[in-house]
Amino acid sequence: MRRLDVPSHRRLPRPGAIGGRAIHGCRRRPTALGFRRSRAAATLLAPMRLSQILISTLREEPADAEIPSHKLLARAGLIVKTAAGVYTYSPLMWRVVKKFAQIVREELDREGANEVMLPIIQPKELWVSSGRWERYVTDGIMFTLKDRKGSEMCLGPTHEEVMTSFVSAQVNSYKQMPVNCYQIQDKFRDEIRPRFGLMRGREFVMMDAYSFDADEAGLDVAYQKMRAAYCRIFERCGLEYTVVQADSGAIGGAGSEEFMVIADSGEDAILFCRSSGYAANVEKATSKLPDAPAGGEPEAMQKIATPDVKTVAQLEQFFPGWVSGRMAKTVLYHVTWKNKEKVVAVMMRGDLEINEVKLTNALDALKVRLATEDEIKKATGADVGFAGPVGLSEEVPLLADESLRERTNLLTGCNETGFHCLNVNLGRDCRMPSFKDLRTARAGEGCPVSGEPLEEARGIEVGHIFKLGTKYSKAMSATFMDQSGKPTPFVMGCYGIGVSRTPASAVEQNHDMKGIVWPPAIAPFECVVAMLDPKRDEQQALAEQLYGELKDAGVDVCLDDRPMSPGAKFKDNELIGFPVQVFVGRKAAEGQVEFLVRKGMQKDECAAGDVKARVLAALGR
């Protein structure tokens, strides 16, 4: 397959080696004046002139953008919205995406992964065979369609099924493993609420990889290789990121970790500990259970009239001395499974919060949501605010968080409007609930490893790696022959990187008042050489000479020959954010130019002869 890589200067043959013009000349625009004038051999390969690249910056920010990356990408003309959550990538932005994709390719290929291309349109049967059609349709996150014959299809939101069926057909023996295949292409998810530009779109570019091994040990190796590759990828992009333990969500499977780019606008909250290195998504995080006053020896249960007292805060007021830590709140959830729906009662210590992701997992449900007022009345026989374990109908399953295990003399509701119970003891005054970890960990609570207080940060999920195990291979009967000649399900891993989201998160992390500050590795160009007045011959000549020198030195450079006033040109390049910017202006005749490192905006004059060395130094070469 043809590689979609960008900076081609390293790959194209040198002009001298191939006689230059005849081969490349046919592709060049006839207006490439620089060709004839240039003294630099590299410009034989047609200079990258910004005047020939579609660039359209906006002076004002678009009304619908909220976060810096969305505003700046739109203002710089890098993305243009086509529909809600659907974007067109401009030429410069596409260079960015391709550069990032190329970094991903290089690091994955280094670990022996194979690039393939899977179909976007997938048949329903494939999804039924893994049992996921139901869940994805229930969650409403999958675009589905019918062909003219009425067969149902979907636009791939992810590709476990296709890849599993593909590899299963190709690999019959343990001798053919390990296998790891990946692709980089568009994914489709009908997001409830697309937002933040490229951050949460309905169509987006993603790299997804799938590993196939004969056993768990093989999976561990594959997983660690991918983890290492991911670290190299995000490091090469110069991103500040962290790896956190994560919930495996709709994909399913055992262990999983997320790669988070730290940014205030991140949609995920993460908890971490500096001393132990523990880090987890709040959906998954645990902590040391905060202390609460002991209940003491069990006492007789009392029912007390509590008119209009419905919340924990109100109860604390109503019962002086009964702090929230001695209460157990009972929350009713409407739970959806594959074949049934039910209202479930969930108990939590009064000062703590329920984590719905953990709840969903504990119940092995498709979905949970808080019960409506009507559902609560029907399930408990009481108004909202008085639910409790005491006298709860046997119809309603009862779960409790671990924080309530062995707790005595609790304050709870008792399913009677206007009443609460004191000194409730689980198992004595009501059924014994089944205990699970259902608690949301919070910043300030003790790290589960070190006990030090957890800190909180926001993160943008740019990568996710899973150990799937045999979940899909078993469901889809994808097997190989093991050493003893027995059909055995593949042990799988799956790995994703947000290829369009990562550059957006790079902008989120690297910008200032003037615009974007691209990390060099994924900048549309590493360097721009701008002539402030393209009509002046000495400026044009010097700019093209510098362009040629930089190109020959392996710099991904472009030539800004656009006819704009100097002020506008400064502003425009700052907004677009090329990492190194060289301005050839009024001192061109004296061999002086201006040199700008975009990050930090350090700007000074520089002799033309020093430009190459300074650019290379600024780029860290």
Next chain:
RNA sequence: CGGGGCGUGGCUCAGCUUGGUAGAGCGUUGCGUUCGGGACGCAAAGGUCGGAGGUUCAAAUCCUCUCGCCCCGACCA
């Protein structure tokens, strides 16, 4: 899904309450003057006011429906 808001030249918006044949800034085009921080002057192009229906002598403006976009929320009892 629930609630709210907004759709008027390419972009950002005014006009709508109190109906009377559509405006500004930026951008674009031409000419001239400029030429180091989004220059200036003059001239010009560009909008069936999201769409459909209704009320009216007359609708961007009032009413109904519809489509699109944005934001908030989804109740911890």
